[in-house]
Amino acid sequence: MxxxxxxxISINYMHLGDYMQYHIRDKYLEALFANDALPVLIPPIEDKxxxxxxxxxxxxxxxxxxxxxxxxxxxxxxxxxTESMERRRAVSDFYLMDIILExxxxxxxxxxxxxxxxxxxxxxLIQHLDNVDxxxxxxxxxIYVQKDSQWLSQIIxxxxxxxxxxxxxxxxxxxxxxxLKVAALSLDGVxxxxxxxxxxxxxxxxxxxxxxxxxxxxxxxxxxxxxxxxQPSIPSNP
Numbered sequence: 271m272x273x274x275x276x277x278x279i280s281i282n283y284m285h286l287g288d289y290m291q292y293h294i295r296d297k298y299l300e301a302l303f304a305n306d307a308l309p310v311l312i313p314p315i316e317d318k319x320x321x322x323x324x325x326x327x328x329x330x331x332x333x334x335x336x337x338x339x340x341x342x343x344x345x346x347x348x349x350x351x352t353e354s355m356e357r358r359r360a361v362s363d364f365y366l367m368d369i370i371l372e373x374x375x376x377x378x379x380x381x382x383x384x385x386x387x388x389x390x391x392x393x394x395l396i397q398h399l400d401n402v403d404x405x406x407x408x409x410x411x412x413i414y415v416q417k418d419s420q421w422l423s424q425i426i427x428x429x430x431x432x433x434x435x436x437x438x439x440x441x442x443x444x445x446x447x448x449x450l451k452v453a454a455l456s457l458d459g460v461x462x463x464x465x466x467x468x469x470x471x472x473x474x475x476x477x478x479x480x481x482x483x484x485x486x487x488x489x490x491x492x493x494x495x496x497x498x499x500x501q502p503s504i505p506s507n508p
Contacts, residue, residue: 274308275496278328280366280383282336283314283359290356298334298380301480305492314362318369321362325369330376330471330495333363333383335478338439341397344389349397351438355382364390376471378495381437384464384474391447391466396440401458405435413462413477419453421473422463425494426454431487433462433477440476471498 279302281294292313302309312324312331325331337355341348343364348354363383367390370377379387385395399405413433415426423429441461446452453473454463466472475491482488 274306275330276310276328277302277307277330277332277496278310278312278324278366279332280312280314280334280359280363282334283356284337294334295481297478297481298332301488301492302496304485305489305496307492307496312362312366314356314359316358316361316365318365321365322369325366325373325375328375330378331366331370332495333366333377333379333386335381335383335436337382338397339363339382339386339389339395341395344394344445346394346397351398371470374470376495376498377473378471378491379474380480381476381478384476385439385441387464387466387472387474388441388447388450391450393447393450394442394445396442398438399440399460401460402438404456404458405440405460406438407436409435411435411456413454413456415454415463416452419451419463420465420467421471421494422453422465422475425490433479433487434482435477437476471495 279298281292284293299309310328338352339360340354341352363386410432412430414430415422449467450464451467452461453465456462462476464474479488479491
């Protein structure tokens with residue numbers, strides 16, 4: 271039996287109950303297992319050498335959703351509605367981006383993970399959307415894929431799809447990170463996907479495919495990521 275490709279996936283560090291805990295929702299792992307991948311959980315730690323060992327083990331990296339990235343990372347003061355994540359996770363995620371960019375391995379950012387990609391490349395966020403009711407609370411709405419997108423147009427060739435939405439922040443269209451381009455928009459103009467102009471697959475999406483009830487939708491993205499890994503241009507792990 272063929273070995274499943276190992277996919278690194280970040281996890282949260284947060285206060286749950288009486289303790290600080292590492293945490294990830296089950297749907298992320300279920301989506302990877304269902305698409306014949308082996309998830310490798312990467313705990314948020316502020317040790318770049320340890321994180322490098324994790325990245326050396328895997329063929330791609332997924333940065334998951336979570337609380338808000340601290341706004342000082344993009345030179346802004348906190349909005350009253352901002353709920354910053356633990357600094358440990360933010361630092362770890364920045365280290366992971368640094369490391370995986372050196373490798374050429376694919377990166378997928380989901381929800382806050384897409385926002386991280388924008389911040390990492392010098393962009394900023396809208397800390398609380400004016401039209402938040404459209405996007406927060408697992409709301410369903412259509413997104414429209416840009417025809418010239420490098421990766422997302424392959425995943426959604428029909429050009430539009432209905433997605434779930436659970437975010438109160440968004441990428442600031444006036445401060446998009448260097449080298450990034452918009453790959454999808456919602457009807458109200460909120461940026462729903464970003465791609466980096468590179469042969470390395472760096473894709474951020476604002477919605478949560480891992481918890482879509484429509485399994486065909488869920489599997490599109492994860493199946494593409496995993497089969498992209500199997501192309502001859504991507505070296506297999508030893």
